[in-house]
Amino acid sequence: MSSQNIYILGIESSCDDTAASVIHNGKILSNVIASQKIHEEYGGVVPELASRAHQQNIVPVVNQALERAGITKAQLHAVAFTRGPGLMGSLLVGTSFAKSLAYGLNIPLIDVNHMQAHILAHFIDEEGFDKPEFPFLAMTISGGHTQIVKVNSYFNMDVIGETIDDAVGEAYDKSGKVLGLGYPAGPEIDKRAQQGNPKAFQFTKPKVDGLNFSFSGLKTAILYFVKRETDKNPNFVKENLNDICASIQYTIIGILIDKLKLATRETGIKQIAIGGGVSANSGIRQALKDGEQKFGWKTYVPKFEFTTDNAAMIAIVGYLKYLENDFAAHDITASARLKI
Ligand code: KG4
Ligand code: ZN
Numbered sequence: 001m002s003s004q005n006i007y008i009l010g011i012e013s014s015c016d017d018t019a020a021s022v023i024h025n026g027k028i029l030s031n032v033i034a035s036q037k038i039h040e041e042y043g044g045v046v047p048e049l050a051s052r053a054h055q056q057n058i059v060p061v062v063n064q065a066l067e068r069a070g071i072t073k074a075q076l077h078a079v080a081f082t083r084g085p086g087l088m089g090s091l092l093v094g095t096s097f098a099k100s101l102a103y104g105l106n107i108p109l110i111d112v113n114h115m116q117a118h119i120l121a122h123f124i125d126e127e128g129f130d131k132p133e134f135p136f137l138a139m140t141i142s143g144g145h146t147q148i149v150k151v152n153s154y155f156n157m158d159v160i161g162e163t164i165d166d167a168v169g170e171a172y173d174k175s176g177k178v179l180g181l182g183y184p185a186g187p188e189i190d191k192r193a194q195q196g197n198p199k200a201f202q203f204t205k206p207k208v209d210g211l212n213f214s215f216s217g218l219k220t221a222i223l224y225f226v227k228r229e230t231d232k233n234p235n236f237v238k239e240n241l242n243d244i245c246a247s248i249q250y251t252i253i254g255i256l257i258d259k260l261k262l263a264t265r266e267t268g269i270k271q272i273a274i275g276g277g278v279s280a281n282s283g284i285r286q287a288l289k290d291g292e293q294k295f296g297w298k299t300y301v302p303k304f305e306f307t308t309d310n311a312a313m314i315a316i317v318g319y320l321k322y323l324e325n326d327f328a329a330h331d332i333t334a335s336a337r338l339k340i
Contacts, residue, residue: 007071008322009079009101010315011062013094014086014114015144016045018057019311022069022076023319026125029069031305031312034061043183044173051089058097065311076107078327080318083111084338086144091334103330111328112317114309115140115340118275119151120320121306121313132273132300137263141256141284142276142308143169143184146213148263149340151273154320157340160267161211161259168252169278171215175222175248179237189245190281196246201225203251211263213255222248253283257291264295273300277308 005024012019019033034057039045066073081098084091102109119138123131138149138157146163166174169186176185203221206214226244229236237244264270272291278284279301291297306312321327 006077006319006322007069007075008110008315008318009062009065009076010112010311010313010318011058011079011081011094011098012114012309012311012314013054013058013090014082014084015090015309016050016053017309018054018061019309020062020065021311021315022065022071023124023312023315024069026123026316026319028124028126028312028315029071030065031310032061032065032068033310040183043177045087047087047089050087051093054090054093058093062097062101073101073105076105078102078108078110078318078322079105080110080112080314080321082114082117082314083328083332084114084335086114086336088334088336091336095332095334099330099332108322108327109330109332110318110321110326111332112314112321113338113340115145115147115149116155116157117313117317118145118307119149119157119273120154120317121275121302121310122273122300123154123320124302124306124312124316126303126306129303130300132271135267135269136271136273137260137267137269138273138275139256139260140276141168141274141278143167143173145276146215148211148259150267150269159340160263161213163213163215164208165214165216166219168213168215168256169276171218171252172278174219178223178226179241179244184277186278186281189249190283192242192245193249194246194282196242196244198246198250200240200243201247203247205251205255205258211259211266213259215255218251249281249283253281253287256284257287260291261295264297270296271298271300275302275307279307280304
């Protein structure tokens with residue numbers, strides 16, 4: 001298998017990042033991403049603006065991915081694209097582009113599930129990063145997702161827990177908005193949290209049965225807390241920002257770790273791989289390290305550029321499916337609510 005020389009182009013356009021990547025066998029040659037700044041002004045992704053920006057970005061992004069990889073279109077063996085889940089208008093841009101490119105080059109088309117891709121990003125060949133062994137638990141945490149998945153093999157996965165409302169990244173971003181921070185607020189809350197007292201303020205954790213999550217109550221609790229305190233002292237947020245951030249972070253990490261503990265108990269699996277933008281968080285990384293000591297976990301955090309929305313993860317799934325001759329028909333359509 002490895003004696004073959006397989007080049008696959010991966011294309012990702014499910015949300016607000018237009019991305020393309022070339023993988024050679026299991027190794028990433030290029031990973032290009034055009035993030036859409038426009039949404040910052042709105043404090044969240046505006047679907048109509050996102051699909052328009054994808055249309056503008058897709059050709060230059062793909063060209064750059066090929067150029068940086070040092071190959072031409074003619075050398076590609078297949079085109080992999082994100083079929084879903086995501087915003088329909090955004091998905092359609094990547095889907096139709098990938099279809100016409102594969103058709104024009106007369107090479108196979110490979111559909112990729114974005115949520116599987118976040119998990120399979122752990123299988124990119126990258127020096128200094130171990131690949132998890134099956135079975136393992138994958139927790140995908142970002143602005144759009146909060147999910148715990150039992151991964152039995154590459155393409156046999158069971159979702160065992162997910163959010164019933166907001167994603168964990170949204171909890172960060174919406175709390176940040178209440179505190180007057182920029183969007184996305186996760187990185188700044190994380191930075192300030194490291195300088196604050198995590199026990200300064202208490203927020204109650206939501207009570208959700210089993211392995212599911214809920215974050216919308218926390219956001220409301222923080223909103224009312226800040227309103228109440230600023231009524232008493234208009235400078236409350238300014239004077240206590242680091243402590244507030246530390247307390248929010250402490251609560252959120254506590255919620256995630258409690259569910260992971262439960263998942264390891266229920267499945268008997270102690271290998272945990274995390275992905276998604278929130279996996280950059282210093283609190284979750286520390287908590288996972290502590291889990292290795294305390295509970296005998298083995299934890300995996302991928303290289304940062306492969307964990308936020310990116311096309312390298314689409315390309316690795318494309319490669320794995322290529323090896324299994326698992327190709328898409330040319331009449332395949334995007335699917336906004338695609339399940340794992
Ligand atoms: O994976 P990603 O880039 O895009 C998707 O949402 O799919 O994740 C972005 C999310 C945002 O909500 C952002 O606030 C959060 O990840 N984030 C963080 C950190 N870095 C990014 N949240 C907490 N701590 C961080 N260090
Ligand atoms: Zn994602």
